[in-house]
Amino acid sequence: MGAQLSGPRRTLVLGVGEVPWDAPVAAADDAGLRGDGFFETLLVRGRHAVRLAAHLDRFERSAAAFGVGLDRDAWTALAVAATADLPAAGEAVLRWSLSRDGLGLVTVRPVPDGVRAGRRGVDVVTLARGTATVPDAPWLLAAAKTSSYAVNSAALREAARRGAQDALFVDADGLVLEAPTANLLWTAGGRWFTPPRSGRAVLPGTTLEAVAGELNVEEAHVRPAELAGADGAWLLSSLRGAAPVLRLDGTALPHDADRTAALRGIALGTG
Known part of the structure; x- marks a missing residue:
């Protein structure tokens, strides 16, 4: 087990909103659990997601490659909601993921020591x-x-x-x-x-x-x-x-x- 990190941990589900960090959110047979999905990882500095637009562009390109739809405005809103209450100073990791079965997640966690x-x-x-x-x-x-x-x-x-x-x-x-x-x-x-x-x-x-x-x-x-x-x-x-x-x-x-x-x-x- 790795060292526990202190700092914010949040989970938001597309179409649902925020849920507890450790809440079960995926069905046992969700396509994402067998790697049939895509993701983006962003650095957040002082509530600002670095190069948000560029990551959204690549997220859309991944969606196109998978042949699935992607609502850019909905993902932008999730990113804003996920980072709005973070400390004004400091850093965090923001991650989007979308499975072929439609499970969309946004998570926030501390930047790993490594x-x-x-x-x-x-x-x-x-x-x-x-x-x-x-x-x-x-x-x-x-x-x-x-x-x-x-x-x-x-x-x-x-x-x-x-x-x-x-x-x-x-x-x-x-x-x-x-x-x-x-x-x-x-x-x-x-x-x-x-x-x-x-x-x-x-x-x-x-x-x-x-x-x-x-x-x-x-x-x-x-x-x-x-x-x-x-x-x-x-x-x-x-x-x-x-x-x-x-x-x-x-x-x-x-x-x-x-x-x-x-x-x-x-x-x-x-x-």
């Missing part, structure tokens, strides 16, 4: 994910943030077993794809890069999108050994923001604190 620690930097290992490219097959849901997260969770457990805090997936050609819950950003020679996403089962991240809007980020293939020669690398995600990669497969990577601070300001909506 997320906060990861903002200072992470050691990363590379893990094989196999397929080099993804065919034109919409049933693979490559562009949706699905609740089928068993592989991602298993990858993070394997990283922890190896003494690291995160992982980078590499494809069958040895090229870096993404982390289980983050996109990769690196800099070399004064330029910013991220792995190509189209056709490679790399989920476009809202944080990467925000950073790319401020910086001239180019798409480029990269191998793990090449990252060791970069001027710095970061994992971008909604909760950690920009987590500097301190070690990759045991090799130390350069870390510029000023660059990290600037990226974090963009990524966490404070810059």
Whole structure:
């Protein structure tokens, strides 16, 4: 069991409203319990959901990929209701989820200690994910943030077993794809890069999108050994923001604190 976290915990059900945090809300055969659903995770800072519109956009794209309807106004209202009574200062995690059977949930919980620690930097290992490219097959849901997260969770457990805090997936050609819950950003020679996403089962991240809007980020293939020669690398995600990669497969990577601070300001909506 993990350490208990102090702070707000709330559950709201689409079409119902708020229920007790630990109330049973799903039928035993709900599709979401077998991974047939999708979700979004947002950082809340001082009652403000960071990049709310961008997350709603991706939530709608996931709904379209699943072929289900989504009432944007209803989800916005749930997000507002869930965060309205939070402390004016501090952070929380807001999560939306919708199953194919129509069970919609919004939860609020404290930011895990591991997320906060990861903002200072992470050691990363590379893990094989196999397929080099993804065919034109919409049933693979490559562009949706699905609740089928068993592989991602298993990858993070394997990283922890190896003494690291995160992982980078590499494809069958040895090229870096993404982390289980983050996109990769690196800099070399004064330029910013991220792995190509189209056709490679790399989920476009809202944080990467925000950073790319401020910086001239180019798409480029990269191998793990090449990252060791970069001027710095970061994992971008909604909760950690920009987590500097301190070690990759045991090799130390350069870390510029000023660059990290600037990226974090963009990524966490404070810059």
